[in-house]
Amino acid sequence: MAYKTVPGTRKAQKLVHLILHFIALLAGIVGIYAVFKYHHETFNIDMYxxxxxxxMSTICLFGLQWLLGFFSFCYPKAETGARSRLAPWHVFFGLVIFFMAILTAETGLMEKFHFLKLHRGQEALIVNFTGLLILVFAVSVGLTVLLPRGYN
Amino acid sequence: MAYKTVPGTRKAQKLVHLILHFIALLAGIVGIYAVFKYHHETFNIDMYxxxxxxxMSTICLFGLQWLLGFFSFCYPKAETGARSRLAPWHVFFGLVIFFMAILTAETGLMEKFHFLKLHRGQEALIVNFTGLLILVFAVSVGLTVLLPRGYN
Structure with a gap:
Protein backbone atom coordinates (compact mmCIF):
# COMPACT_ATOMS: atom_id res chain seq x y z
CA MET A 1 0.00 0.00 0.00
CA ALA A 2 2.95 2.34 0.62
CA TYR A 3 3.61 2.29 -3.15
CA LYS A 4 0.12 3.65 -3.82
CA THR A 5 -0.30 6.11 -0.94
CA VAL A 6 3.05 7.55 0.18
CA PRO A 7 4.00 10.68 -1.77
CA GLY A 8 7.69 10.81 -2.72
CA THR A 9 10.26 8.80 -4.64
CA ARG A 10 10.07 5.05 -5.12
CA LYS A 11 13.04 4.70 -2.74
CA ALA A 12 11.13 6.50 0.03
CA GLN A 13 8.04 4.35 -0.60
CA LYS A 14 10.19 1.23 -0.37
CA LEU A 15 11.67 2.35 2.95
CA VAL A 16 8.21 3.07 4.39
CA HIS A 17 6.99 -0.35 3.17
CA LEU A 18 10.03 -2.04 4.77
CA ILE A 19 9.78 -0.25 8.10
CA LEU A 20 6.00 -0.62 8.49
CA HIS A 21 6.25 -4.37 7.82
CA PHE A 22 9.12 -4.67 10.28
CA ILE A 23 7.01 -2.98 12.98
CA ALA A 24 4.09 -5.31 12.10
CA LEU A 25 6.38 -8.34 12.40
CA LEU A 26 7.64 -7.23 15.83
CA ALA A 27 4.07 -6.55 16.99
CA GLY A 28 3.05 -10.03 15.79
CA ILE A 29 5.90 -11.69 17.68
CA VAL A 30 5.09 -9.77 20.88
CA GLY A 31 1.42 -10.82 20.44
CA ILE A 32 2.29 -14.50 20.10
CA TYR A 33 4.63 -14.31 23.11
CA ALA A 34 1.76 -12.79 25.13
CA VAL A 35 -0.60 -15.62 24.10
CA PHE A 36 1.84 -18.34 25.18
CA LYS A 37 2.55 -16.52 28.46
CA TYR A 38 -1.21 -16.20 29.14
CA HIS A 39 -1.81 -19.90 28.36
CA HIS A 40 1.12 -20.87 30.59
CA GLU A 41 -0.13 -18.77 33.53
CA THR A 42 -3.75 -19.99 33.24
CA PHE A 43 -2.65 -23.64 32.68
CA ASN A 44 -4.28 -23.75 29.25
CA ILE A 45 -3.01 -25.93 26.42
CA ASP A 46 -1.34 -24.32 23.41
CA MET A 47 -1.92 -24.61 19.67
CA TYR A 48 -4.95 -26.88 19.49
CA MET A 56 1.24 -19.48 13.71
CA SER A 57 1.60 -20.28 9.99
CA THR A 58 0.83 -16.66 9.17
CA ILE A 59 3.49 -15.19 11.43
CA CYS A 60 6.12 -17.72 10.24
CA LEU A 61 5.36 -17.03 6.56
CA PHE A 62 5.32 -13.29 7.28
CA GLY A 63 8.79 -13.52 8.83
CA LEU A 64 10.10 -15.58 5.90
CA GLN A 65 8.55 -13.17 3.38
CA TRP A 66 10.10 -10.21 5.18
CA LEU A 67 13.57 -11.79 5.24
CA LEU A 68 13.30 -12.83 1.58
CA GLY A 69 12.11 -9.35 0.63
CA PHE A 70 14.87 -7.68 2.66
CA PHE A 71 17.68 -9.73 1.12
CA SER A 72 16.39 -9.59 -2.46
CA PHE A 73 15.05 -6.03 -2.72
CA CYS A 74 17.06 -4.11 -0.10
CA TYR A 75 20.42 -5.57 0.91
CA PRO A 76 22.46 -7.18 -0.71
CA LYS A 77 19.78 -7.04 -3.48
CA ALA A 78 19.33 -9.59 -6.26
CA GLU A 79 20.15 -8.81 -9.90
CA THR A 80 17.58 -6.64 -11.72
CA GLY A 81 16.25 -9.59 -13.77
CA ALA A 82 15.78 -11.79 -10.72
CA ARG A 83 14.13 -8.92 -8.83
CA SER A 84 11.58 -8.29 -11.56
CA ARG A 85 10.79 -12.03 -11.74
CA LEU A 86 10.47 -12.19 -7.96
CA ALA A 87 8.33 -9.06 -7.53
CA PRO A 88 4.92 -10.47 -8.63
CA TRP A 89 5.42 -13.50 -6.33
CA HIS A 90 6.35 -11.18 -3.47
CA VAL A 91 3.09 -9.26 -4.08
CA PHE A 92 1.01 -12.46 -4.44
CA PHE A 93 2.37 -14.03 -1.25
CA GLY A 94 2.01 -10.68 0.50
CA LEU A 95 -1.71 -10.85 -0.35
CA VAL A 96 -1.92 -14.51 0.74
CA ILE A 97 -0.27 -13.75 4.09
CA PHE A 98 -2.55 -10.73 4.58
CA PHE A 99 -5.56 -12.94 3.77
CA MET A 100 -4.32 -15.48 6.33
CA ALA A 101 -3.96 -12.73 8.95
CA ILE A 102 -7.60 -11.70 8.31
CA LEU A 103 -8.63 -15.36 8.60
CA THR A 104 -6.79 -15.57 11.93
CA ALA A 105 -8.54 -12.45 13.22
CA GLU A 106 -11.99 -13.70 12.20
CA THR A 107 -11.49 -17.20 13.63
CA GLY A 108 -10.12 -15.55 16.79
CA LEU A 109 -13.32 -13.50 17.11
CA MET A 110 -15.43 -16.67 16.65
CA GLU A 111 -13.35 -18.37 19.36
CA LYS A 112 -13.83 -15.50 21.81
CA PHE A 113 -17.56 -15.47 20.97
CA HIS A 114 -17.89 -19.14 21.96
CA PHE A 115 -15.56 -18.93 24.98
CA LEU A 116 -17.70 -16.08 26.36
CA LYS A 117 -20.84 -18.10 25.50
CA LEU A 118 -22.44 -15.10 23.78
CA HIS A 119 -25.76 -15.44 21.96
CA ARG A 120 -27.70 -12.32 21.27
CA GLY A 121 -27.04 -9.05 23.06
CA GLN A 122 -24.67 -6.11 22.86
CA GLU A 123 -21.41 -8.03 23.32
CA ALA A 124 -22.34 -10.45 20.53
CA LEU A 125 -23.18 -7.53 18.25
CA ILE A 126 -19.85 -5.85 19.04
CA VAL A 127 -17.94 -9.04 18.15
CA ASN A 128 -19.90 -9.52 14.91
CA PHE A 129 -19.63 -5.91 13.75
CA THR A 130 -15.88 -6.00 14.49
CA GLY A 131 -15.76 -9.05 12.22
CA LEU A 132 -17.63 -7.22 9.46
CA LEU A 133 -15.36 -4.17 9.79
CA ILE A 134 -12.28 -6.39 9.48
CA LEU A 135 -13.83 -7.86 6.34
CA VAL A 136 -14.47 -4.42 4.83
CA PHE A 137 -10.90 -3.43 5.73
CA ALA A 138 -9.58 -6.56 3.99
CA VAL A 139 -11.58 -5.81 0.83
CA SER A 140 -10.28 -2.21 0.75
CA VAL A 141 -6.66 -3.30 1.17
CA GLY A 142 -7.13 -5.95 -1.55
CA LEU A 143 -8.55 -3.32 -3.88
CA THR A 144 -5.68 -0.90 -3.22
CA VAL A 145 -3.06 -3.57 -3.92
CA LEU A 146 -4.73 -4.93 -7.07
CA LEU A 147 -5.52 -1.53 -8.63
CA PRO A 148 -3.08 -0.51 -11.36
CA ARG A 149 -0.25 1.60 -9.96
CA GLY A 150 -0.62 5.41 -10.31
CA TYR A 151 1.89 7.74 -11.92
CA ASN A 152 4.65 9.36 -9.87
CA MET B 1 -10.97 -20.62 -13.49
CA ALA B 2 -12.90 -21.92 -16.52
CA TYR B 3 -11.10 -19.30 -18.64
CA LYS B 4 -7.74 -20.80 -17.67
CA THR B 5 -8.53 -24.52 -17.63
CA VAL B 6 -11.34 -25.37 -20.09
CA PRO B 7 -10.01 -26.15 -23.57
CA GLY B 8 -12.12 -24.63 -26.37
CA THR B 9 -13.38 -21.28 -27.54
CA ARG B 10 -13.95 -18.31 -25.29
CA LYS B 11 -17.70 -18.77 -25.78
CA ALA B 12 -17.53 -22.35 -24.47
CA GLN B 13 -15.41 -21.22 -21.49
CA LYS B 14 -17.97 -18.53 -20.72
CA LEU B 15 -20.81 -21.07 -20.79
CA VAL B 16 -18.94 -23.43 -18.44
CA HIS B 17 -18.19 -20.50 -16.10
CA LEU B 18 -21.88 -19.47 -16.14
CA ILE B 19 -23.29 -22.97 -15.57
CA LEU B 20 -20.81 -23.95 -12.83
CA HIS B 21 -21.57 -20.73 -10.93
CA PHE B 22 -25.30 -21.31 -11.34
CA ILE B 23 -24.93 -24.82 -9.84
CA ALA B 24 -22.86 -23.34 -7.00
CA LEU B 25 -25.55 -20.73 -6.34
CA LEU B 26 -28.30 -23.38 -6.21
CA ALA B 27 -26.18 -25.55 -3.90
CA GLY B 28 -25.61 -22.55 -1.64
CA ILE B 29 -29.32 -21.79 -1.44
CA VAL B 30 -30.19 -25.42 -0.66
CA GLY B 31 -27.47 -25.37 2.03
CA ILE B 32 -28.87 -22.25 3.68
CA TYR B 33 -32.42 -23.68 3.54
CA ALA B 34 -31.12 -26.83 5.27
CA VAL B 35 -29.50 -24.77 8.03
CA PHE B 36 -32.70 -22.82 8.77
CA LYS B 37 -34.76 -26.05 8.72
CA TYR B 38 -32.29 -27.71 11.12
CA HIS B 39 -32.35 -24.72 13.48
CA HIS B 40 -36.14 -24.66 13.34
CA GLU B 41 -36.46 -28.37 14.15
CA THR B 42 -33.92 -28.27 17.01
CA PHE B 43 -35.35 -24.99 18.40
CA ASN B 44 -32.06 -23.15 17.87
CA ILE B 45 -31.86 -19.44 17.15
CA ASP B 46 -30.81 -18.23 13.71
CA MET B 47 -28.17 -15.80 12.50
CA TYR B 48 -26.42 -14.86 15.71
CA MET B 56 -25.50 -14.87 4.51
CA SER B 57 -23.69 -11.82 3.06
CA THR B 58 -21.65 -14.15 0.85
CA ILE B 59 -24.64 -15.91 -0.67
CA CYS B 60 -26.51 -12.64 -1.24
CA LEU B 61 -23.51 -11.00 -2.92
CA PHE B 62 -22.93 -14.18 -4.94
CA GLY B 63 -26.52 -14.07 -6.20
CA LEU B 64 -26.23 -10.37 -7.07
CA GLN B 65 -22.90 -10.92 -8.81
CA TRP B 66 -24.38 -13.80 -10.81
CA LEU B 67 -27.39 -11.77 -11.92
CA LEU B 68 -25.22 -8.77 -12.79
CA GLY B 69 -22.83 -11.02 -14.72
CA PHE B 70 -25.68 -12.76 -16.53
CA PHE B 71 -27.37 -9.56 -17.67
CA SER B 72 -24.17 -7.72 -18.65
CA PHE B 73 -22.08 -10.50 -20.20
CA CYS B 74 -24.67 -13.02 -21.44
CA TYR B 75 -28.19 -11.71 -22.09
CA PRO B 76 -29.12 -8.99 -23.08
CA LYS B 77 -25.40 -8.03 -22.84
CA ALA B 78 -24.05 -4.53 -22.22
CA GLU B 79 -22.19 -2.54 -24.89
CA THR B 80 -18.61 -3.65 -25.55
CA GLY B 81 -17.15 -0.57 -23.83
CA ALA B 82 -19.26 -1.03 -20.71
CA ARG B 83 -18.43 -4.77 -20.64
CA SER B 84 -14.69 -4.15 -20.75
CA ARG B 85 -14.98 -1.53 -17.98
CA LEU B 86 -17.10 -3.90 -15.90
CA ALA B 87 -14.95 -7.02 -16.38
CA PRO B 88 -12.11 -6.19 -13.91
CA TRP B 89 -14.69 -5.33 -11.22
CA HIS B 90 -16.53 -8.59 -11.92
CA VAL B 91 -13.23 -10.45 -11.43
CA PHE B 92 -12.31 -8.47 -8.29
CA PHE B 93 -15.70 -8.99 -6.63
CA GLY B 94 -15.61 -12.63 -7.72
CA LEU B 95 -12.37 -12.96 -5.73
CA VAL B 96 -13.86 -11.06 -2.77
CA ILE B 97 -16.94 -13.31 -2.69
CA PHE B 98 -14.74 -16.41 -2.98
CA PHE B 99 -12.59 -15.09 -0.13
CA MET B 100 -15.77 -14.55 1.94
CA ALA B 101 -16.92 -18.12 1.19
CA ILE B 102 -13.56 -19.43 2.46
CA LEU B 103 -13.94 -17.24 5.55
CA THR B 104 -17.40 -18.72 6.11
CA ALA B 105 -16.07 -22.27 5.81
CA GLU B 106 -13.21 -21.64 8.25
CA THR B 107 -15.39 -19.87 10.83
CA GLY B 108 -17.91 -22.73 10.42
CA LEU B 109 -15.19 -25.27 11.24
CA MET B 110 -14.20 -23.24 14.32
CA GLU B 111 -17.83 -23.18 15.40
CA LYS B 112 -18.24 -26.96 15.02
CA PHE B 113 -14.93 -27.42 16.89
CA HIS B 114 -16.26 -25.49 19.88
CA PHE B 115 -19.80 -26.95 19.74
CA LEU B 116 -18.30 -30.46 19.89
CA LYS B 117 -15.96 -29.27 22.70
CA LEU B 118 -12.94 -30.78 20.97
CA HIS B 119 -9.44 -30.26 22.36
CA ARG B 120 -6.73 -32.59 21.26
CA GLY B 121 -7.42 -35.94 19.60
CA GLN B 122 -8.30 -37.30 16.20
CA GLU B 123 -11.52 -35.34 15.63
CA ALA B 124 -9.77 -32.07 16.44
CA LEU B 125 -6.96 -32.95 14.03
CA ILE B 126 -9.47 -33.78 11.28
CA VAL B 127 -11.18 -30.40 11.72
CA ASN B 128 -7.86 -28.51 11.72
CA PHE B 129 -6.40 -30.31 8.73
CA THR B 130 -9.66 -29.73 6.82
CA GLY B 131 -9.18 -26.03 7.63
CA LEU B 132 -5.60 -26.08 6.33
CA LEU B 133 -6.68 -27.91 3.14
CA ILE B 134 -9.37 -25.28 2.52
CA LEU B 135 -6.68 -22.62 2.95
CA VAL B 136 -4.35 -24.32 0.45
CA PHE B 137 -7.30 -24.67 -1.96
CA ALA B 138 -8.05 -20.94 -1.59
CA VAL B 139 -4.44 -20.00 -2.32
CA SER B 140 -4.38 -22.22 -5.45
CA VAL B 141 -7.62 -20.72 -6.77
CA GLY B 142 -6.33 -17.20 -6.07
CA LEU B 143 -3.12 -18.00 -7.95
CA THR B 144 -5.01 -19.41 -10.96
CA VAL B 145 -7.23 -16.33 -11.18
CA LEU B 146 -4.42 -13.77 -10.77
CA LEU B 147 -1.96 -15.47 -13.16
CA PRO B 148 -1.82 -13.80 -16.58
CA ARG B 149 -4.25 -15.44 -19.02
CA GLY B 150 -2.76 -18.07 -21.40
CA TYR B 151 -3.04 -17.95 -25.18
CA ASN B 152 -5.92 -19.68 -26.94
Missing part, protein backbone atom coordinates in the same frame (compact mmCIF):
# COMPACT_ATOMS: atom_id res chain seq x y z
CA UNK A 49 -7.43 -24.77 17.50
CA UNK A 50 -7.56 -23.88 13.83
CA UNK A 51 -7.15 -20.22 14.89
CA UNK A 52 -3.79 -21.00 16.46
CA UNK A 53 -2.63 -23.16 13.55
CA UNK A 54 -3.45 -20.53 10.95
CA UNK A 55 -2.09 -17.74 13.15
CA UNK B 49 -22.79 -15.80 14.98
CA UNK B 50 -20.20 -14.13 12.77
CA UNK B 51 -20.18 -17.35 10.69
CA UNK B 52 -23.86 -16.88 9.84
CA UNK B 53 -23.52 -13.16 9.14
CA UNK B 54 -20.59 -13.62 6.75
CA UNK B 55 -22.22 -16.68 5.18
Missing amino acids: TLHSWIG | TLHSWIG
